[in-house]
Amino acid sequence: MIASWFVSDIVRNPATHRDEHEVRHIVQAIGSSSIAKAQEFVKDYIPKEGPHKPAVYASYEEVYNDPNVDIIYVATPHSLHMKNTLDAIKAGKHVLCEKPMAINAAETKKMVDAARAKGVFLMEGSVWTRFFPVAKELQKLIHNDKAIGTVRRAFLDFAQDRPFDTLPSDSRGRDPKLGAGVLLDMGMYTLTWASMVFHSNLKAKDAGQEHEQPKVVSRMSLNGGADEMSTVVLEYPKSHAQAICTSSYLSTTNHEFGLVEGTDGSIGIYGETTSKPGGLVLRVKGKEPQRMDFPVDGWGLFYEADAVAKNVRDGKTENESMPLDESMRVMRIIDEARQQNGLKYPQE
Incomplete structure (x- = not known):
């Protein structure tokens, strides 16, 4: 698909x-x-x-x-x-x-x-969500403009109502041999949004290592050897901040799928899905909410493709917005979440 x-x-x-x-x-x-x-x-x-x-x-x-x-x-x-x-x-x-x-x-x-x-x-x-203009604007508001002050919490959700019992047993979404489960499928996006909120600079060689790395606490609802629901809490003790990342095959995400709270206000993130955001609502204390729409003609995968094409053209072997060390960092978080819940794939 x-x-x-x-x-x-x-x-x-x-x-x-x-x-x-x-x-x-x-x-x-x-x-x-x-x-x-x-x-x-x-x-x-x-x-x-x-x-x-x-x-x-x-x-x-x-x-x-x-x-x-x-x-x-x-x-x-x-x-x-x-x-x-x-x-x-x-x-x-x-x-x-x-x-x-x-x-x-x-x-x-x-x-x-x-x-x-x-x-x-x-x-x-x-x-690909990282390359949407709305994602760039969110990072600008948080890290450059300090529009909501110091970030304290982020709530990020991605859910689609397609329970395992409605899927073929050998489907990509259900079969553990294929790396099934909601965290690898949709939870990846919530972790991506959390990264954009709490890690402002991924251009460094070690992908955000200048930032405090989170402690991971996770709970999953397993069904047939894969996770049907997943919650990953990223705790930043030194920063006194948390990201709550949830994903599920048993419900449907609200139109406003994300909320970033700061000392001076909050930013809501909304869109067709968590992977295809459409806009932001900036709510600064004492001011009227400001809605910012970022319509997308198509799926939005072309933003990512354009960035990659320019990298290849310019002889680069990594992308500054999504360096390889960031893939490693996020995958280690997922490994820790799976280990806490006893989720192990057959080929491991």
Whole structure:
């Protein structure tokens, strides 16, 4: 599903769609389990009137070895991310890998080490939310303008009403062998928002290490070897602050899915989903609330794709807004949360 959203976004003309004149995206090749599936994907998501038709392959290896391909977008189930990414890196390709980068920090480190050794670009995708203009504005209000004073609490939620018992037993969302569970699926976004709230500078080599690192407390509701509901509390004792990050397959998130509280006010974050934010409400004490809308035409994955294209063009191997050490840091938080709840995947 996410692959179709991504392709639907990047086939739009950047110049006419969003006044972006520095980059353009070409879907050079599609790899699937069969030629028929790849052709069906092209039929459904690549415009017929477009100037370029991608090559279709019945294996991922053929995509990796296509000399016309610059960067691989990995959108397979979580448990396959490491293998697919390592294979692409071995072939000398840059990689944008869907979130989560892998199922644990150990796998993520192998991917990061391989990319750095090969000198290719690697970034964890679908923390695409970081690249939305509304996310940039939130960080500006909190870290630069100090619009709500010192941040004390953040509440962040992502929930969709799709219980495990409504999903096929072998689905990506339910099957532990595929890295199932709500934390890796949707909780990643709540942790991403928490990172943007409490970690202002990710450009440093150690991704936010100049900031206090949180203590992690977690509770999960497990069902069939995966988490159907998850709560992760990030406690910052020195800063006297907390982030409460919740995710669930048993309810639906409110339109205002996030709230950041400070000493001088608060900021509400709202949108279609937690992964596709649409605006902010700035509530400063003693003043009328200020609503800021940031409409998005499409899914918003093009913001991420544009940033990655510029990085590759400029010879960079990491993105400053989402460096590899940040992927490692967040994955260690997830590992700690899973360990506290006894959630272990079969391949671990």
